[in-house]
Amino acid sequence: MLIRPIQNLGESGIYVLQDLGRMAIYLVKALLAVFKRPFRFREFMRQIHFIGAGSLVVIFFTAASTGMVLGLQGYYSLHKFGAEGMLGSAVSLTLIMELGPVLTALMVAGRAGSAMCAELGIMQISDQIDALECMAVDPFRYLITPKFLAALVSVPLLTAVFDVVGIAGGYVAGVSLMGVNPGSYIDGMVNSVTNHDIRLGVIKSFVFGLLVVWICTGRGYFVKEIRGAGFGAESVSRVTTQAVVLSSISVLVFDYLLTAVLL
Amino acid sequence: MTVAIEFKEVEKHFPKRDGGLQRVLDRVSFTIPKGKTTVIAGRSGQGKSVTLKLILGLMKADGGSIHVDGKDVTNVGGRALEQLRTRFGVLFQGAALFDSLTVFENVALPLRERTSKGEEEIEALVSSTLGQLELLGHEGKYPAQLSGGMRKRVGLARALQLNPEIMLFDEPTTGLDPVMTQEIYQLFAETQARVGFTSIIVSHDIPKVFNLADQVIVLHQGEMDVFGRPEEIPLSKKEHIQAFVQTTMGEIYQSQQVEG
Ligand SMILES: Nc1ncnc2c1ncn2[C@@H]1O[C@H](COP(=O)(O)OP(=O)(O)OP(=O)(O)O)[C@@H](O)[C@H]1O
Numbered sequence A: 001m002l003i004r005p006i007q008n009l010g011e012s013g014i015y016v017l018q019d020l021g022r023m024a025i026y027l028v029k030a031l032l033a034v035f036k037r038p039f040r041f042r043e044f045m046r047q048i049h050f051i052g053a054g055s056l057v058v059i060f061f062t063a064a065s066t067g068m069v070l071g072l073q074g075y076y077s078l079h080k081f082g083a084e085g086m087l088g089s090a091v092s093l094t095l096i097m098e099l100g101p102v103l104t105a106l107m108v109a110g111r112a113g114s115a116m117c118a119e120l121g122i123m124q125i126s127d128q129i130d131a132l133e134c135m136a137v138d139p140f141r142y143l144i145t146p147k148f149l150a151a152l153v154s155v156p157l158l159t160a161v162f163d164v165v166g167i168a169g170g171y172v173a174g175v176s177l178m179g180v181n182p183g184s185y186i187d188g189m190v191n192s193v194t195n196h197d198i199r200l201g202v203i204k205s206f207v208f209g210l211l212v213v214w215i216c217t218g219r220g221y222f223v224k225e226i227r228g229a230g231f232g233a234e235s236v237s238r239v240t241t242q243a244v245v246l247s248s249i250s251v252l253v254f255d256y257l258l259t260a261v262l263l
Numbered sequence B: 001m002t003v004a005i006e007f008k009e010v011e012k013h014f015p016k017r018d019g020g021l022q023r024v025l026d027r028v029s030f031t032i033p034k035g036k037t038t039v040i041a042g043r044s045g046q047g048k049s050v051t052l053k054l055i056l057g058l059m060k061a062d063g064g065s066i067h068v069d070g071k072d073v074t075n076v077g078g079r080a081l082e083q084l085r086t087r088f089g090v091l092f093q094g095a096a097l098f099d100s101l102t103v104f105e106n107v108a109l110p111l112r113e114r115t116s117k118g119e120e121e122i123e124a125l126v127s128s129t130l131g132q133l134e135l136l137g138h139e140g141k142y143p144a145q146l147s148g149g150m151r152k153r154v155g156l157a158r159a160l161q162l163n164p165e166i167m168l169f170d171e172p173t174t175g176l177d178p179v180m181t182q183e184i185y186q187l188f189a190e191t192q193a194r195v196g197f198t199s200i201i202v203s204h205d206i207p208k209v210f211n212l213a214d215q216v217i218v219l220h221q222g223e224m225d226v227f228g229r230p231e232e233i234p235l236s237k238k239e240h241i242q243a244f245v246q247t248t249m250g251e252i253y254q255s256q257q258v259e260g
């Protein structure tokens, strides 16, 4: 009676450890393959186009609406204390240190991460990855590492775009709509944002980019190993959902950890 | 006779839902002679594809050992496995074409990745193989735009590019019409005569494929029966072999009965 649940718990524990180990080795392999020649520059550019350029529209709209909401919301709160002059500072710091990196990573996970996961998952179940290995072509160098590098380049750049568009959105909402003094919005931003704040934002965007590409491609790559995923097309759809959920959660968790450590 | 591949007491099983084991290969032993053609036959789900994957190291055996050219490769990994695989050419059952590449790029991939040939030479080589397989004019299509039989042929073209020492074909002619099937086997025979590779063909195309066979292996419920020339198969006393002969080799069998 009592043994069964304990057994299940043990099995799940072992499975989780195995899975973490697998993912850790996967990460190391993907990073080491950076040094393998020949480097697939075209594939790298194709991935930058897909992850980076392809996400611009989504990022633009998310950033604009986030910035405008921040502008309105910030105005509403600050107005109560007669501190509308702080609006530029509040909007830009929130975006640069928190919302920019986090929302960009979440958008990339939802848009590009899911697609990368499904692509690798399908390649895995239709023997395409086996076929690569049989031609003695390293799938990491050929397929996975270009995605890693492209994400590490694209996510920070997209974050920068997010920050700029968001700050402009805050300007539109606060200054143009609510009538905050334009000079004080800009001054507040320039005076309060320090290099340290920007650095924190950049570090976050790198880490989040790595988390998203690692988890999303890794889930797809291990589609056959994941417990309870089922088989065939169904397994790909399940691991894709799992990849987006897992990478989003880890982005939020790491956001807290990085803020706590680096602030 | 030199041996290219040897299985010694190889076991392979998969966990079943009820916690038991499905024994796909139950201590099977056989040898594949070098430079010859071995046909692996057997009903669906008997472990033919699994056997090929074991040879390629895509699956690990649960017991016994696998030797290539006398070297134990059962548990090789990393560099050694990569080295080993350069000697094989493979056609997967589902063709395993790369979805994001065109027909031309698929076939050119091994040449581009594994040789230092220039683009012009690669184009000539690819075109010549595609021509032999009646695929000219389709170079720019993506796998999703091909018919099943065309996909098979593209996979075949890709597998033949590097002139490997050992060829593994998993159902090379499934989905092809009889004329095409005949032509594919013709191509095999010609290429074999030219390059002299060892080949393992998994096929349901009996008796056609038997014309190529120097050796036939019949897989049934985890056991393997090895025969020399296909004519020897009907001589077996085993029940499942007799059933196999009755249903698949009908014509050959009957003609032998009459002559005999
Ligand atoms: N990855 C796997 N996990 C679990 N069982 C598997 C796996 N691969 C194959 N099997 C099982 O092993 C058995 C043999 O499969 P295999 O693919 O080798 O059959 P086959 O002889 O090639 O059949 P077919 O002629 O239909 O291709 C099947 O019963 C299959 O269910």
Ligand SMILES: [Mg+2]
Residues within 6 Å of the ligand: B048, B049, B050, B093, B170
């Ligand atoms: Mg099969």
